[in-house]
Amino acid sequence: MVNVNYCKNSFLILLFISLSLFILSMKFLLVDLVYFIEWEIVSLNSMSVVMTFLFDWMSLMFMSFVLFISCLVIFYSNQYMESDFNINRFILLVLMFVMSMMMLIISPNLISILLGWDGLGLVSYCLVIYFQNVKSYNAGMLTALSNRIGDVALLLAIAWMLNYGSWNYIYYLDMMNNDFSMMVIGGLVVLAAMTKSAQIPFSSWLPAAMAAPTPVSALVHSSTLVTAGVYLLIRFNVLLVNSLAGQILLLISGLTMFMAGLGANFEFDLKKIIALSTLSQLGLMMSILSIGYYKLAFFHLLTHALFKALLFMCAGVIIHNMKNIQDIRFMGNLGMSMPLTCSCFNIANLALCGMPFLAGFYSKDMILECVMLSNINFFSFFLFFFSTGLTVCYSFRLVYYSMTGDFNNSALNMLNDQGWTMTFSIFVLMIMAIIGGSMLNWLMFFNPAMICLPFIMKMLTLIVCVIGGVVGYMISHVSLFFFNKSIEFYNSSFFFGSMWFMPTISTLGVIKVPLIYGLNCFKIFDQGWSEFFGGGMLSNQLKSYSLYVQEFQNNNLKIYLLSYMLWVFVLIMLLFLN
Template sequence: MNNLVNYCKNSFYILFFISIVLFIFSIKFLLMDMIYFIEWEVISLHSMSIVMTFLFDWMSLMFMSFVLFISCLVIFYSKEYMMEDFNINRFILLVLMFVLSMMLLIISPNLISILLGWDGLGLISYCLVIYFQNVKSYNAGMLTALSNRIGDVALLLAIAWMLNYGSWNFIYYLDMMSKDKNMMIIGYLVVLAAMTKSAQIPFSSWLPAAMAAPTPVSALVHSSTLVTAGVYLLIRFNLLLVDSLSGQFLLLISGLTMFMAGLGANFEFDLKKIIALSTLSQLGLMMSILSMGFLKLAFFHLLTHALFKALLFMCAGVIIHNMKNIQDIRYMGSLSMSMPLTCSCFNIANLALCGMPFLAGFYSKDLILEVVMMSYMNFFSFFLFFFSTGLTVCYSFRLVYYSMTGIYNGISLNMLNDQGWIMSTSIFSLMIMAIIGGSMLNWLMFYNNLMICLPFLMKMLTLVVCILGGIFGYLISNISFFFFNKSLNYYKVSFFVGSMWFMPMISTLGIIKMPLILGLNCFKIFDQGWSEYLGGQMLYNQLKNCSLYVQEFQNNNLKIYLLSFLLWIFILLMLMLFLN
């Protein structure tokens, strides 16, 4: 046990130290506008050489520092959360391999090395989702792996198409070849790959299903690693999205994803699934602003979202841990009386998600919505942006209403407390970043003065939408909606909306139902039908009977010989009598 504790501590301190160093270097690279390409010749054989290329700029260094910072806190948090697990060593090694795959993806300007990190994320995420080894986690792991395989195939096709350019270092060709037909095909394939990894419609069903993984994994996967890989890839390929058909298509799909996830979270009662749908909604926001060409804004929201979403999952993990693995928010209530520190951090993360002024989410979210108002955009996309923002506040207030207020609705009075100092330390560290991170990144990334000039009503629109969303979230949870909640129409609506527009059923039953029916019919016709009865089965039965007869002769040869001798004598006697 002591070795395990030292192992956890060492990995925590090492990752934390590397994170701080990378963050300092990222500030230097940003202020001095530096980019480093490092080429490492792995093998050189005659005229052929295999070269690994790494790209270090302010964006990759800053993203790596945030991923490592969240990873080190998640590993430290896991020491207490996964204390009773016998295989915690394996768990921490999987998390470290997961982080390593993400690092490889971040610093790669080459499609081959991106595929290594991309497939590493897919494989290790499968291992982490099925970690608890029950039927639910196996199904979720298979859905996650198969959904992501579509993106892997798209990336492999993009690698094959890059042969037209003589090198897989796409970063060299984007600026010059952004309007070339071959490069546009690569752009379409990359958009498809990013849509699967970042769970956009119609590949959204795997993201809530992946909640079968342990909560520390969810905190890592849904904040800064797996789901953000698609967004980061599109940030690198952003030149192919601007003023193109793929960009317009992505804007529509990501807007609908944002709307669908926000709507579904208002009808969900599983604590982790609500936060997962919130992640899906924020991914839609990142993708939609990215498809409009604002890559710095998308990256800014990517980093701030990583901070408060990891904090949300960690707080949810402490609540679930204390409530003896109960995840249904209807069993909660008045948690702020028993767990004040956890609930304070939970509320801060929720308010940051809503865009509460001067918290981390406000700086990125408010800026995105103001840029949307200044941009040339149709009314439908405009409506999706602002209505989805209102829905975010709505489900956040609904979550707070169910878990923090009223009376405790648990099945027994468990010992609810904030005694776990390791988990509390991890949460408190992230809470500080969730408060100051947005302001710090805002001053670093947008150090030039920018003027956003909007009419007063449009300037206040974001605040008004958030307030209305909060009021509606309170009303939909309150007793005044009791009769509506019990009506049949409510159940019909909640079944459609809460099931993510039937997407999980389409992804599972919709794909497998027809092949299963076809297999059943083939089984009935061929394996159990007339053709089998008159063909293979009949031949088998005849041969079996013949072999039984032969075996009978072979097993009883002396008895049969004597019997046949007596029969032969009897026949001779009968012949002699007949002839006389």
Template sequence: MCLMSFYCLISISLSFFIMSFWFIMNDLILFLEWEIVSLNSMAVVMTVLLDWMSLLFMSFVLLISSLVIFYSKEYMSNDININRFIMLVLMFVLSMMMLIISPNLISILLGWDGLGLVSYCLVIYFQNIKSYNAGMLTALSNRIGDVALLLAIAWMLNYGSWNYIFYLEVMKSNFEMQLIGGLVMLAAMTKSAQIPFSSWLPAAMAAPTPVSALVHSSTLVTAGVYLLIRFNFLLVENWLGQLLLLLSGLTMFMAGLGANFEFDLKKIIALSTLSQLGLMMSILSMGYFKLAFFHLLTHALFKALLFMCAGAIIHNMDNCQDIRLMGGLSSEMPLTSTCFNVSNLALCGMPFLAGFYSKDLILEMVSLSFINKFSFFLYFFSTGLTVCYSFRLVYYTMTGTLNCGALNVLNDEGWIMLKGMLGLLFMSIIGGSLLSWMIFPTPVMICLPYYLKYLTLFVCILGGLMGYFMSVVSLYFVNKSFLNYLGSLFLGSMWFMPYISTYGLISFPLKLGKKVIVSFDQGWSEYLGAQNIYFKLMNLSQLNYLLHRNSLKIYLLSFMLWVIFLFILF
């Protein structure tokens, strides 16, 4: 089933890629409407929007999911329910397809809720208490966004159609449409894990690694960014864009700081995804939706590769994820280490790899724009933090000797996993230049002062040196962090957001709901309502049954009682 799914998805991906190229060259948009049922004046219509953006995104989603399914053939080979796993992944991809091609809020909600439901099933795939808790946190955090989308659908009843494409121009000046935009922005923030909904993203690492590769690159977390790219008119020159710029900048900063304190391999990469999502959201809030889409695609390529490499390392380390127990992997697993380092450098924005073309362009456009000093600082400092934790990760995993005490046989003999990784390695190298030629066919001159032009490069070099220096003299920094334990705990635990989310935002309403159910639904309403009425009626029906049995004993007994009653009365 793995191979069949792989061949089907990759062939569809190639056809979509060629179609997207044709649509860009000819400036085409295809808007299809299929009337499912018509009853009097009401029509249920299924709408499909095919333009260069949706086709290109679908092509990338299918490419990555096909390689992830191929990779899973070996990674999940010991799982007796591997076909169930593949079916869940295919349902996940299908939900994403539904979301991408929909210009209609109703059909978007189908894909949106499909992503939420299937992601819950995948997070709890390894059935243990940690996975169940992570799945519940993921599901309940995303429900907030689902409710916001439902409210937006209800509010759009005022306009006669749920096809938001028709109203994008009106949305700029109309306050009611800005309210709908605020609800859509809230939904996108929950799905893309922006502050204050960030805690579910690292928790979702309880899912199998192939799922993490798919979720963190092109499906679940990018759904919110993609939705806002479609609604980008709402964010320009109003309070929604300014609020999103602040929150996404803080998310980027918080995730970069947290990753420098983390020792779990998958959580470091998850926090790096959170940082990149903050970058996409922040540049989107400034009105550069094409740049956000460009970075979304390049990020999908190297992030999927990064997770697949991490999965191969964890597989070889007997399911150990602590980077302090790794080391010397470059000599033991050279091919995996090559893929890991290339994807890491692409994440850092190494010149001429995929990440460079989008990140460098984003930071140069930020330097060119009218932006306040705080947001400018968040952009560049977070970029430095990205390089810092990437170099720290490379130092701990690749250099020195293996720190694990037990005997581990490390090798690169997982050929099926390697073939999946090498496909993405090729795309991580050439993907950025290929996409830049496609999306920006006309070159644009970005004229900046000398020091601003080189600021990105300077910040990256400084961040890399800092990450390496902190790792080499790590004992000094560990001692310092123990001296300032509360500060380190605050920065390393995502500014206490997981505790606030679980004990505050989720635990308190659930406990309150339990009290309401016990005291009202199962208490007074049962006593005054259904249950008590049921018992009363049951007793009366039993008495009625006895009277209707025509028993002589009952009639004699009732006659005697009447006689005694009349005797007492008179």
């Protein structure tokens, strides 16, 4: 009973804080209010250690969404993790994770950002290895080491900012594009954001992090760890406009979006498909951010958090009921056994696709229309729209494999929608996935604006989505019953399905080869020539000299007589010569 109360108390407290922050963010948004708070921790002579916090509508709204999803995830975990003896430890880890994210959101200072940034990295490692097995340990190490690159980039940015009077980057945003030093800091911040938001070439850790419990995946992929990089760049949005960093980020994020969408169409693990869809949406946010629409990126960040958390929670219920089977080929016709869960799952899928008047529609449709208005090249334009089509394609493929067709699992099963705790969390998020986009659209963009485009361009988003959905459903159906082209073209399928060999390069290429090379160097040099002619030889020589000295120190009478006679002989010779 203690565990149940522990979860419920956390749920109620976080929900209350979330609602309070959301109301406060509305106040700040309407009157255009910003609070910059400095808290002096230590003051010694002329030196003072100051903690700074930035409260504006953006930070308050994002915090309210993070806490809202966190409270539902904790409530959901109450039943999902009920067989875990250490559920209190799990809830504490989740709360530490959320607190690290809070620190990152309200920090206008690179030092305090690093506290939240490293906190996210450390706690995410603890959560990824929560199920203690070899796969989890490998995934945790890949996650931690990939994120360390971003941590080092932030540390370098902090060191470079010693050239200035303060670590509060918010003072220097206006001069970032004009000053070379600030451009270096901007480049390091972009690198850090790319590692945390898993852009190419740091993408392999995101699907690997699926080794964590499903409630953690719902939290990580919706509003915390992977969105930290996007949020940081939203704060640094000035440096991406008309700059080299922005152009490079546009290319890399577009390729990430394309690669993730393509990979999800070849994947059969339910959680990895949803993880790759997260990667695709992160690429979309980064792309639109690099063009200069930072408010749109933030809008999509919030709407994506709602339906992505819902997707993971529904996937968690399905996996929970299927006795930990995650392969979608073993599912099928789940709508008959779990109608409520599958309805919510389909609503989340349609929101992800950008179905009109669901949460994802308002942000994705506006993003794609702004892309059509922007001055970008054809390659980036193609990546945006083709990736959108791929998103709908893998979503309908997922619907086909899991919701329709024949049931492919064993005849003895206990599939149902029982468990009101998980159902409650899913139902609340389902309502938000329906009304959230419309609500945020009215709140964030209260000055109405019309995007005027030709009819074919206005309908292009809808056409791409319809084609993607039909292709995804039909190819799945045909490949099951008639012929399977993925086996015929195995090499191409393996290349696209393995994220362009990125996991192999990130593990064997980056870790194994240097380690083997280092071992050979260690054997040849440190334990070979260097040992023989270096420290080893010096040690042997000094040892032999010390043996001679030891004879004198042993008070040997023969040595004293011999030395006495030697000195007498030397004196006689000197006298004789004189």
